[in-house]
Amino acid sequence: MVPGIKVTRFYCRLLYGTWEPVAPMPREKSKGQIPKDESTDAENRGGAARRSFEVPVMGMEQRGCIIRFYLIVNQKWEEPLSKTKPFSISKQMVWEAYLRVKANKGAAGVDDVSITKFEEKLKDNLYKLWNRMSSGSSMPPAVKAVSIPKATGWERVLGIPTVADRIAQMVVTMCLEPTVDPLFHADSYGYRPGKSALVAVETARQRCWRRDRVIDLDIKGFFDNLDHELMMRAVRKHTDCRWVLLYIERWLKAPLQRPDGTLENRDKGTPQGGVCSPLLANIFMHHAFDEWMRQNHPQVLFERYADDVLVHCKTERQAELMRAAIEKRLAQCKLQLHPEKTHIVYCKDEDRRKEYPTTDFDFLGYTFRPRRARNKQGKFFASFLPAVSSKAKSRIRRTIREWRLHRMVWTSLEDIAEKINPVLRGWYQYYGRFYKAALFSVLRNVQRSLIRWAQWKYKGLRNHMRNARRFLGRVSKRMPGLFVHWQLGLGSKAE
Numbered sequence: 001m002v003p004g005i006k007v008t009r010f011y012c013r014l015l016y017g018t019w020e021p022v023a024p025m026p027r028e029k030s031k032g033q034i035p036k037d038e039s040t041d042a043e044n045r046g047g048a049a050r051r052s053f054e055v056p057v058m059g060m061e062q063r064g065c066i067i068r069f070y071l072i073v074n075q076k077w078e079e080p081l082s083k084t085k086p087f088s089i090s091k092q093m094v095w096e097a098y099l100r101v102k103a104n105k106g107a108a109g110v111d112d113v114s115i116t117k118f119e120e121k122l123k124d125n126l127y128k129l130w131n132r133m134s135s136g137s138s139m140p141p142a143v144k145a146v147s148i149p150k151a152t153g154w155e156r157v158l159g160i161p162t163v164a165d166r167i168a169q170m171v172v173t174m175c176l177e178p179t180v181d182p183l184f185h186a187d188s189y190g191y192r193p194g195k196s197a198l199v200a201v202e203t204a205r206q207r208c209w210r211r212d213r214v215i216d217l218d219i220k221g222f223f224d225n226l227d228h229e230l231m232m233r234a235v236r237k238h239t240d241c242r243w244v245l246l247y248i249e250r251w252l253k254a255p256l257q258r259p260d261g262t263l264e265n266r267d268k269g270t271p272q273g274g275v276c277s278p279l280l281a282n283i284f285m286h287h288a289f290d291e292w293m294r295q296n297h298p299q300v301l302f303e304r305y306a307d308d309v310l311v312h313c314k315t316e317r318q319a320e321l322m323r324a325a326i327e328k329r330l331a332q333c334k335l336q337l338h339p340e341k342t343h344i345v346y347c348k349d350e351d352r353r354k355e356y357p358t359t360d361f362d363f364l365g366y367t368f369r370p371r372r373a374r375n376k377q378g379k380f381f382a383s384f385l386p387a388v389s390s391k392a393k394s395r396i397r398r399t400i401r402e403w404r405l406h407r408m409v410w411t412s413l414e415d416i417a418e419k420i421n422p423v424l425r426g427w428y429q430y431y432g433r434f435y436k437a438a439l440f441s442v443l444r445n446v447q448r449s450l451i452r453w454a455q456w457k458y459k460g461l462r463n464h465m466r467n468a469r470r471f472l473g474r475v476s477k478r479m480p481g482l483f484v485h486w487q488l489g490l491g492s493k494a495e
Contacts, residue, residue, distance in 0.1 A: 006118065015459050016416045017053075023305060059346035094133075095126065097168075098167050101167050101275070106160070106162055108161070110141055110257050136243065140168070140247075143255070145159060145256050145441070146156050147259075159273045161273070161274055161275070174278055176309075178278065180283060185294065185304075187203070190308075191281075192282070197364045198433050199302045201366050205368070209384065210383050213315065213470075215345075217308075217309040218337065218341035219330065224268070225269055226281070229287075231280060234283050251274065251276065288329070300312070305371055311326070316459035323344065345360065346358065348382075362391070366387060369384070373385060375406045388431040388439050399443060414454070421447070424443070428484060440488065440490060443485045446490075447485060451468045454468040470493075
């Protein structure tokens, strides 16, 4: 037997189920021209063509015999042509979804697999996820229920999907969001590219100056009461992609696992904590509220951030009629307004001095109410302005206490600054946008904690608060940019 024939027959058996080599198809050879499907080397030898994806095994041992061997692994991480999937989902999209989920961080789901643990077998986990999504066999596990206490004494239940499920939801969000986002109302600000809560607050501030009444709407249990049938009907208006509809419907019906391990089946609602939940909420409210307002009440202005809605009216009579109409509309969408938290507010200021039961409201961490302001001539007057809310102040104070800075005597001021400056900067950038004076009174608690730190760290300052304050004043004079609140002029004076 000619050397190499055994190897040739082995690969034939491996690839084609037969020991005999596969004979090439006869071809006509054009004269004076190299066929597109043949190489110059094949033409010179009089043999058959070799394509770019055909790799010979042990060379061309016998003329007229071609061994076709498809590359199984390549640099682009693509599947072989012989393997097809019912759904076309690229691996690049799965990879980009993973990067976004990693940037958002987040806790582990019911499988107790964190992002760090998921990355231990990153390639295998992402391939498994892509393979299941592309074949339509990806079934979402139960959603982990986590209770968060609210200031009112109630608890808000969040649903935390697993890391793999969050990546899958991000894939769907990346596919659906570019299609639906351009269709959303201009006054919808929640969870949208190019929109923010601060823009919504700024818009509401200006409209409160031009309209005397505001309806502060509160939808009772919005995320927990979304009707699945209406939700899917709204999604189908924007896409007919089978795998997007399939996985959204599965996520909506995924059970909720309580802390004691019991599973709770859900026939309504979307877990507040899922990656695609904000997008689904926007799609639902786009049809339930935004479009309805545009078609039936185009002259009425509003701002909506997810389920937080403000509606501006000129008169009390108009506000009462609008509230009744909105309540009826939401009832048609199987939602209801909270009877105690929904109210009509009078925007009282220097020019609007009527007496009214409610003259303030909270919106996105800000409290709108009459406040002291100064005009260009330096004269003080009452204006209807937003400032950091009392609830936000309480959260900031609680966070500062939990830091326990006065007990960190083993470290330096530079290390403390490195730890707390990102948080302080975030507070200032958000809550300091409007009426900064209300925020400064809260940030001074940081300076008080640093004074206590100096007293605990240095024995000579233990019982001398004034000397500790002067010590920090000298440090702030030498390094004025060390802390964010020092840059704002809230540090101690050296005297």
